[in-house]
Amino acid sequence: MEMLDRLLSSSVPFLSDGGLETDLIFHEGADLPQFASFVLLDTSEGREMLRRYLVSYLDMAEAAGRGFVLGTPTWRANGGWGPKLGLDDAGIRDVNRRAVAFIRDLRDTHPWRKNILLEGAVGPAGDGYAPAQLLAPAEAARLHNAQLETFADDGVDIATAFTITHPGEAIGIATRARELDLPFALSFTVETDGRLPTGQDLDSALDEVETATDGYCRYYGINCAHPEHFVDRLPSGWLNRIGMVRPNASRRSHAELDEATELDDGDPHEFGALYAGMAQRLPALRVIGGCCGSDIRHIKAVIAAGA
Template structure:
């Protein structure tokens, strides 16, 4: 049984990391333009920050005898934010490849490596907390294709989208991942009233995604409720 199968069959929850960009900025003093953690891959100091962050979770998972879902530093490495950070399509693909290789190297060096799953992380093409544009599924699939195609080519264990604000973008991402044969998880941003930033009820958003994607999302999450 592979690690992904164990994730879905194990009665013991896997551990995941929590808020990479926020953690590195406030605890490590990292400088990340537009919250783009992938820029840390460009320097030895940045790579060391990422290494410490990941290994702290590897160690925690080992002590707890749990599996760990390790997210790549690629939340901003998509077709919406890439151009704002100087990346064209080829640059987006290169950054994502490098991030996956970095994660795999860290995993292979740790004694708990057989229990660590590599998660290709996606973020929204726009603001994950106050969306300025509601994407159609077609627009979303186009903006996220370079990243998703790279995740599929590099055979990550699962791709996961975080801080997604509306179903249109979610549906486009999920359907593109399905076309690529890529396992996919989805997490919506919610406010303290349980609604998305658009005001849509979470239950309605989940039902809309399920209906439009054939129920192929492996699991759902919520994140970043604001007070």
């Protein structure tokens, strides 16, 4: 718990990476079926690609003198997507176990290891842009159980759910994490209007989760949208609970991004400036990173802008 305590008490936000999947697909030519980056763990070439990507960020954090949140490549490694990728329950557990071992080895062999927090990355059981099914908490807990149990057993510092689209799934994941005594953070996807893909406003969604889980989440986050889509719609009552923001580089809507055949990486310098301005409104910001279309240039620009 030492690294998590450092993260939560730090006056300077830790860094994280950008949009891993979009970076590796468009810049490195990676073949990621269903956007599943965990498949790279299956080959020496894939593991080397992941290693280069993540070590570049660890080196960046060391150069900046900042802590780093090192996440597993497991956004798709859950009970919703696993069967679509040929994984049963045992396969899901194996993938997540290997992913934790991979990032632990990266941390333990890096000079900055005493400043690196291990994060188990959780993704939605369905589409993070447009959910076809709204999950009840019990069903969400079942679909995410194998992954969460593995993270708890293998000792990550925190599990974080990204691009969650509705409170039912969020509550289910958080409740199961709580039962496992697994530190947990939650990040919602928002659309160009600052609302969840279901149309629900962020304020009421956060209230649902907070109430149903007795405030178990260590912090909340927003990701997978451009800063301009939500910066003026940040729920004022939750500014002290929003600890992570990982925006998209592009201003395009999720529907437009789904149809795109080329990467829209926006303007890294503008991204950094917008992020720094937003950070001034978030007194509890603990983790800086990016999402779709962003890469190490964008995170370096955030640092340069003073966030």
